[in-house]
Amino acid sequence: xxxxxxxxxxxxxxxxxxxxxxxxxxxxxxxxxxxxxxxxxxxxxxxxxxxxxxxxxxxxxxxxxxxxxxxxxxxxxxxxxxxxxxxxxxxxxxxxxxxxxxxxxxxxxxxxxxxxxxxxxxxxxxxxxxxxxxxxxxxxxxxxxxxxxxxxxxxxxxxxxxxxxxxxxxxxxxxxxxxxxxxxxxxxxxxxxxxxxxxxxxxxxxxxxxxxxxxxxxxxxxxxxxxxxxxxxx
Numbered sequence: 670x671x672x673x674x675x676x677x678x679x680x681x682x683x684x685x686x687x688x689x690x691x692x693x694x695x696x697x698x699x700x701x702x703x704x705x706x707x708x709x710x711x712x713x714x715x716x717x718x719x720x721x722x723x724x725x726x727x728x729x730x731x732x733x734x735x736x737x738x739x740x741x742x743x744x745x746x747x748x749x750x751x752x753x754x755x756x757x758x759x760x761x762x763x764x765x766x767x768x769x770x771x772x773x774x775x776x777x778x779x780x781x782x783x784x785x786x787x788x789x790x791x792x793x794x795x796x797x798x799x800x801x802x803x804x805x806x807x808x809x810x811x812x813x814x815x816x817x818x819x820x821x822x823x824x825x826x827x828x829x830x831x832x833x834x835x836x837x838x839x840x841x842x843x844x845x846x847x848x849x850x851x852x853x854x855x856x857x858x859x860x861x862x863x864x865x866x867x868x869x870x871x872x873x874x875x876x877x878x879x880x881x882x883x884x885x886x887x888x889x890x891x892x893x894x895x896x897x898x899x900x901x902x903x
Contacts, residue, residue: 722868726875729838733879736831740886743823750822754888755811761804762884765839768797769877772846772870779863787859787866791850794873798843805836831883835876842872 743749775790809829817825849865 718864718868722871726872729875730879732834733831733883736827736834737882737886740827740831743827746823748822749824751889752812752817752822752824752828753815755808757804757808757811758884758887761801761808762880764797764801764804765877765880768794768801769870769873771797772866772873776866776870779859779866782859784853784859787862788850788853791846791853791866794869795843795846795850798839798846798873802836802839805832808832828887831886835880835883838876838879842869842876845869845872 744751771790771794775787775794778784778786778790809832812825812828817828819826819829845865846869849862849869852862852865853859855861
């Protein structure tokens with residue numbers, strides 16, 4: 670259970686850092702200055718969308734934290750047999766990392782006002798993400814062909830469950846990325862897609878973090894790390 674607490678602590682720290690960047694703690698009634706012009710009611714929806722994403726990430730993080738705790742508890746039983754990690758997972762991890770980097774590049778392109786680089790960044794992020802999902806399916810096929818089917822062992826079931834759930838969340842992110850791409854190729858200015866790109870980049874970075882945690886579980890590094898920490902505390 671200490672692993673679950675650690676995971677929740679990391680998520681809470683990330684959420685606090687991210688919310689602090691959104692200026693949600695600002696007290697507007699204490700700020701001084703003259704309000705000029707008519708307020709932009711469209712822009713006032715931006716904080717709500719950011720908060721909505723924050724709640725979504727908290728729910729997703731809680732889900733994977735509970736799965737992580739279930740993994741450490743279930744593997745203590747005698748019928749647990751670790752399955753080999755397909756080498757393609759290294760390639761898939763690189764693809765997800767490149768997808769997140771491409772979205773960060775697209776976010777910088779928005780700040781520079783470069784529509785061309787924005788479009789290239791969004792397209793590259795989508796291609797890398799689709800490649801990641803295709804690689805995950807290949808990993809499934811490789812394991813199934815080797816006899817590691819879903820109902821063969823609890824460790825097999827865990828692998829298919831967590832990678833499948835993570836893949837579904839990437840698919841959801843691709844839908845949001847597709848909407849951002851539609852706006853980027855539309856007639857609106859670069860500023861019209863700023864928030865969409867920012868939220869997609871934040872979501873992608875979070876899903877990359879979740880995948881790194883899951884990959885460490887599947888590869889056995891997390892177990893070694895927890896054992897090392899328990900030795901230090903004992």
